[in-house]
Amino acid sequence: MSEQDKIKQRLEIAHVLFMDIVDYSKLLTDEQSEALHELNQIVRNTEAAREAETAGKLTILPTGDGMALVFTGSVEEPVECALEISHALRAQPSLPVRMGIHSGPIHHVKDANQRENIAGVGINIAQRVMDCGDAGHILISKRVADDLAQQRRWQPYLHELGDVEVKHGVVVSLVNLYAETIGNPTPPSRLGKERGSVRALPKGARKGLSPVTRAIFIIVGLFIALTFAVAIVSVIFAPAIMRTLDKGRSAALPQPSATA
Numbered sequence: 001m002s003e004q005d006k007i008k009q010r011l012e013i014a015h016v017l018f019m020d021i022v023d024y025s026k027l028l029t030d031e032q033s034e035a036l037h038e039l040n041q042i043v044r045n046t047e048a049a050r051e052a053e054t055a056g057k058l059t060i061l062p063t064g065d066g067m068a069l070v071f072t073g074s075v076e077e078p079v080e081c082a083l084e085i086s087h088a089l090r091a092q093p094s095l096p097v098r099m100g101i102h103s104g105p106i107h108h109v110k111d112a113n114q115r116e117n118i119a120g121v122g123i124n125i126a127q128r129v130m131d132c133g134d135a136g137h138i139l140i141s142k143r144v145a146d147d148l149a150q151q152r153r154w155q156p157y158l159h160e161l162g163d164v165e166v167k168h169g170v171v172v173s174l175v176n177l178y179a180e181t182i183g184n185p186t187p188p189s190r191l192g193k194e195r196g197s198v199r200a201l202p203k204g205a206r207k208g209l210s211p212v213t214r215a216i217f218i219i220v221g222l223f224i225a226l227t228f229a230v231a232i233v234s235v236i237f238a239p240a241i242m243r244t245l246d247k248g249r250s251a252a253l254p255q256p257s258a259t260a
């Protein structure tokens, strides 16, 4: 493997905006072409995509009826891009699109045509996050939300949805990104009921107990078990102990004289 290839194999963190046209396969063939063309135009016209592309920090991967935008600059870039797209889509109600954002490791691979492509957990999870949404949703992973929350500007946009089990039992923590005229404030329909490979988890179900809580439970459990053991031993052996004590006590007492 050449030095160049080794460098390409190194994991890097990317910020991925995944998007998909809702019910695309229900459209007629010419409608499908129009919808894809419109979406491409909207994406290409966003300032966030244009700036990142000019800086060489954006790779666009086509995914049939959508695309993955892989940003290698700031985590805010895919979010700003999603806001611009959401804003533009308001004028296009006939083009329903769901979006998902996640930051994670990616690596460079060659696709089936031996062209440069990108793969990795960063892309997989962004796709799973997106897949939980309906038309208009901009869902983001908790990891991205935590980073955004460091900036006061983003805080009003972030609305936690909780943990969701997606494909292969993977659990993702979702946050719905919306504001008055951006995104979709309605909770995603896939979260309310078990549908397909998406399952909402009750709060706290995933994380279980913290190590400290677990240690406290173990100590309290041992204490209760010890108290029970002492109580049981006392009940069983108390008569025998009392008899032994009585015998010892009477042996120690002075014996009454025969003449008294």
Ligand SMILES: Nc1nc2c(ncn2[C@@H]2O[C@H](COP(=O)(O)OP(=O)(O)OP(=O)(O)O)[C@@H](O)[C@H]2O)c(=O)[nH]1
Binding pocket: 020, 021, 022, 023, 024, 025, 026, 062, 063, 064, 065
């Ligand atoms: N070329 C190509 N086509 C894809 C890819 N992924 C999906 N498709 C095609 O895109 C079409 C739409 O797929 P989906 O998004 O799963 O289906 P949909 O009808 O839009 O339904 P929802 O998105 O679930 O609302 C299907 O006909 C797929 O065959 C891809 O990576 N490349």
Ligand SMILES: [Mg+2]
Binding pocket: 020, 021, 022, 023, 024, 025, 065
């Ligand atoms: Mg689709």
